[in-house]
């Protein structure tokens with residue numbers, strides 16, 4: 144049975160859903176209810192032997208790195224793309240069941256995907272959505288601009304940098320179309336990996352993914368701070384094998400993530416260099432919108448502004464702009480025509 148078929152087979156009444164199937168979080172926007180009805184981590188806990196799903200979302204995330212041998216907690220999406228189709232389908236089925244129970248509706252679905260998802264991945268994705276009435280696929284970059292309140296149908300250039308968990312999408316749009324774009328596999332999860340490596344090298348301390356993420360959110364900064372912040376971090380000493388606590392400062396975390404921050408900045412400059420001159424003028428006027436969880440690293444918008452010499456704005460809801468944009472895309476008839484991938488009658 145196809146990827147989404149079991150998920151959507153029982154839907155019959157009209158419903159429009161935008162789904163942001165993110166590496167870190169899955170969000171579902173219900174157009175009729177005009178709100179986000181689900182926002183949960185993209186994590187699944189399975190029985191190691193039978194592969195039976197035990198928990199999804201928040202509950203499964205709590206189990207990451209803490210499961211007994213018989214249970215594994217997995218992230219079915221990696222680097223912004225689906226790494227395990229079966230588990231992703233099951234996760235989505237359970238999420239939808241959680242919100243709608245066994246409601247007999249057959250939705251039209253807008254799926255938000257990273258800019259550079261391969262045509263094979265796209266095909267596999269929409270081929271398998273057999274239970275949905277219509278399927279649209281929208282690039283996250285385009286959805287993010289829409290969701291940040293920008294009118295992408297106007298004949299003027301707009302630029303967005305969407306830094307998610309597994310992928311960063313940089314795009315310049317005009318007249319509903321993407322004019323220049325780039326997708327990187329360097330994003331906010333890369334900052335976590337950088338922190339794990341830094342702490343291991345400098346302090347011989349082993350920390351887990353969740354601790355690294357917490358450090359990033361609390362101490363992460365894209366510009367060194369004059370008044371340093373310091374927190375205690377617990378992990379396992381690689382030499383003695385015993386638990387150990389060390390003090391980490393915000394400027395050490397800056398040092399740890401600096402190279403990845405600059406990768407994103409340098410790629411942004413490359414996209415700007417490829418942009419037609421007329422649109423660059425618009426971007427100078429309109430500024431750049433940064434969105435996605437990674438854009439929340441302290442001072443990142445300031446550093447981007449300093450490096451590109453263009454005004455940079457943080458989207459109002461950086462963690463939600465993609466799915467909100469996916470929902471808004473249903474209202475744009477011209478855009479819809481270009482996004483439709485499949486219709487089931």
Ligand SMILES: Nc1ncnc2c1ncn2[C@@H]1O[C@H](COP(=O)(O)OP(=O)(O)OP(=O)(O)O)[C@@H](O)[C@H]1O
Pocket residue numbers: 163164165166167168169222223224283306307308309310311330331332356359360363434435436437438439440441461462
């Ligand atoms: N305050 C914060 N500071 C830094 N990073 C943050 C903050 N809040 C969330 N993040 C990070 O943002 C990422 C999640 O962002 P987002 O939900 O936009 O990604 P996603 O859509 O799931 O991923 P992708 O678009 O790559 O599939 C996580 O790596 C998370 O750690």
